[in-house]
Amino acid sequence: MDHDAPTRPVKTVQTAFEIVLTLRDLTEATVTELASELDLAKSTVHRHLMTLTEQGWVVRDGAQYRVGLRFLDVGIATRNANPIYRYTCDRVADLAEKTGEKAWCIVEQNGRGVHLYGESGTSPVQTYARPGQLTYLHQHAAGKSILANRPREEVERIIEVHGLPEITDQTITDPDELFEELEKTRRRGVAFNEEESVVGLNAVGAAITDQSGYALGAISISAPVARLQPEEMESDIAELLIETVNEIEINMEYAGGQDEYPLE
Amino acid sequence: MDHDAPTRPVKTVQTAFEIVLTLRDLTEATVTELASELDLAKSTVHRHLMTLTEQGWVVRDGAQYRVGLRFLDVGIATRNANPIYRYTCDRVADLAEKTGEKAWCIVEQNGRGVHLYGESGTSPVQTYARPGQLTYLHQHAAGKSILANRPREEVERIIEVHGLPEITDQTITDPDELFEELEKTRRRGVAFNEEESVVGLNAVGAAITDQSGYALGAISISAPVARLQPEEMESDIAELLIETVNEIEINMEYAGGQDEYPLE
DNA sequence: AAAGGTTGTTCGAAGCGCTCGAACGACACT
């Protein structure tokens, strides 16, 4: 999996989390299922599950094991500790209400995007996004606006680690094309997503930056192509997003030193 | 901590999660801080953090480490997989809107309560509850209505494991008193919380049960004592809750075999 | 009702790999 080992990882911990992830993917599983899936001894899996269950990381229901809600506890706690979340979630709700469409707030972590908070407007678009979801930054508007406001070397490192996987015909998969797109995004102040992540879905995104212009996160509005045409994306929606971002940035600057938390 | 060891837990995994929990409590910490806090060698903590960071469970920002949003990913996924969440969240929102107060949906896991989903009404009560929060079932209305619809042996086992910790003067701390209260709750169909978890806060809760009458979860409405007096709790609010529960239970029965998931 | 298939669970031993402390390197502040 990894080319080399700068520091040897703790293998036991890796298998523990592998169990958790498999459990999440399967929704529920028995000891034997997990053992065969992960190619481990039943007894090993059993011991791990006992350990995880004791602390609520895993719950058992008869023979079936499931991921415990303690992950939700820790997950929500970290989200709430994130200033981007605190300063954007109300604004995201406003955007959803004003536009009637889906609005999201997204941050970067380890070179990937994480959906922090989303709110649906009156016209429910059945998107498959959910809070906590891990995405590739080059595949959507919010992600591209984050990349557009990061140093080029950082973007290059992200491409190196994660690549530019394709998800629809429209996904940008060429690094040069991406850098061109980021340049355009910087000039416009907003990023567009024209069916690059989901066929039939367009979106506009704008980055939230600190005083130095470094992107801390982004917000976006998405809607079916029928309701969100390029001309509207460039005018009304773009303007609304930029206004909102300005408001958020001002609020964050005022709080300033209060909550020290540069957040990569 | 534990009286005896039925099966020896995997110590390495325990320390890994201890690191995560300490990190959550401190919001952020350095290697040395964690090492001294947990009484481990710096190198050990470092190796663990490297392992956890590689998978996104932990994020580093220079010298500071923080819990990663991957916990949110897994946490939200398990919440969404939970039928109680799927069938109650819209109804909880309705309740919040109708009453103008705070409404919650809660489930039991490992003998403790977990706040699954909450929605505020128009009158914002600054409660300290958040989704994912771990609570004691005997300390609030929703929890008591769950206990009231579980076999007595199960309640006894929960008391044995978790005790009946006091949080306010009004908290029930005597097992006999609790069983009496649960009996009353069963007769009424709803449970009351009169400043038993937070001074100045009252609440009413009702259990969601399966066909056999076994509690799967509960919903509750809470408000400051000034706005939620006993007489109202027993009439309007109680009725509203019971109606809502009936609606939820019918919806769940119809879906029936669709999503097999007894969910303790 | 007994037999054969599941399953989860316990046990002991073998040896992997986790933990530790000390040494190293990088950085900031004096």
Added chain:
DNA sequence: AGTGTCGTTCGAGCGCTTCGAACAACCTTT
């Protein structure tokens, strides 16, 4: 330059994880 930090690397020792086999509990099958 010097002296505190800090994070990081390295090499052993032995703790503890892993495994497989045996056990027990439970269905299904005959």
